[in-house]
Amino acid sequence: SAVISQKPSRDICQRGTSLTIQCQVDSQVTMMFWYRQQPGQSLTLIATANQGSEATYESGFVIDKFPISRPNLTFSTLTVSNMSPEDSSIYLCSVEDRGQGGNTDTQYFGPGTRLTVL
Amino acid sequence: GQQVMQIPQYQHVQEGEDFTTYCNSSTTLSNIQWYKQRPGGHPVFLIQLVKSGEVKKQKRLTFQFGEAKKNSSLHITATQTTDVGTYFCAGVFLGGTSYGKLTFGQGTILTVHP
Numbered sequence: 001s002a003v004i005s006q007k008p009s010r011d012i013c014q015r016g017t018s019l020t021i022q023c024q025v026d027s028q029v030t031m032m033f034w035y036r037q038q039p040g041q042s043l044t045l046i047a048t049a050n051q052g053s054e055a056t057y058e059s060g061f062v063i064d065k066f067p068i069s070r071p072n073l074t075f076s077t078l079t080v081s082n083m084s085p086e087d088s089s090i091y092l093c094s095v096e097d098r099g100q101g102g103n104t105d106t107q108y109f110g111p112g113t114r115l116t117v118l
Numbered sequence: 119g120q121q122v123m124q125i126p127q128y129q130h131v132q133e134g135e136d137f138t139t140y141c142n143s144s145t146t147l148s149n150i151q152w153y154k155q156r157p158g159g160h161p162v163f164l165i166q167l168v169k170s171g172e173v174k175k176q177k178r179l180t181f182q183f184g185e186a187k188k189n190s191s192l193h194i195t196a197t198q199t200t201d202v203g204t205y206f207c208a209g210v211f212l213g214g215t216s217y218g219k220l221t222f223g224q225g226t227i228l229t230v231h232p
Contacts, residue, residue, distance in 0.1 A: 001163070033219075042206060043161065043222045059119065092160060106151055107208075107220055109160045 004110035023093035028073035031096035124223030137194040139226035141207035148210040
């Protein structure tokens with residue numbers, strides 16, 4: 001499976017500021033995803049990051065608040081803009097592993113970025 | 119939107135007891151996957167079920183996929199303290215608003231008392 005790293009691992013930020021989270025994969029992958037996990041909650045998909053095209057956002061998430069870049073097949077960034085305390089969460093990137101059969105669509109997660117907004 | 123419901127939310131067991139968590143979907147799934155998240159960690163892929171009625175085992179863990187591909191369960195036999203964590207199911211729907219994406223259940227938090 002792919003090895004995924006994220007930076008920063010954690011951060012404490014002031015409201016109104018922005019934070020950019022980086023996700024690096026050790027192999028080329030087609031699909032990368034960004035999730036949010038609020039304290040004690042499940043994972044909610046923010047958007048799918050596609051190389052060479054605009055990210056696809058889920059209901060309730062917008063590009064102005066969560067701009068995403070995907071410059072190549074091994075890297076993506078998620079920016080949390082104009083932060084408020086409600087944005088305090090763990091942000092996780094994941095990649096899809098299509099396996100040998102080409103259709104397994106299992107996902108492997110990075111270690112996450114723990115964000116606290118004061 | 120399409121949802122995956124998971125119960126129970128919490129389960130506390132004595133070491134050696136069995137544990138089961140259940141997931142249900144309102145519509146047919148293409149496949150369902152199970153993940154484990156240790157406290158302070160990130161979700162780790164355990165298994166994927168694709169076929170109707172499929173049963174897979176990993177040591178003390180048994181995973182089942184319902185005949186209608188709408189429900190699934192994870193059963194742990196004789197729990198150990200290393201089983202502590204949150205277990206998530208995640209479904210991939212056929213068509214609809216969640217097509218091709220993982221939709222996570224709410225998770226079951228398992229604690230094991232030694």
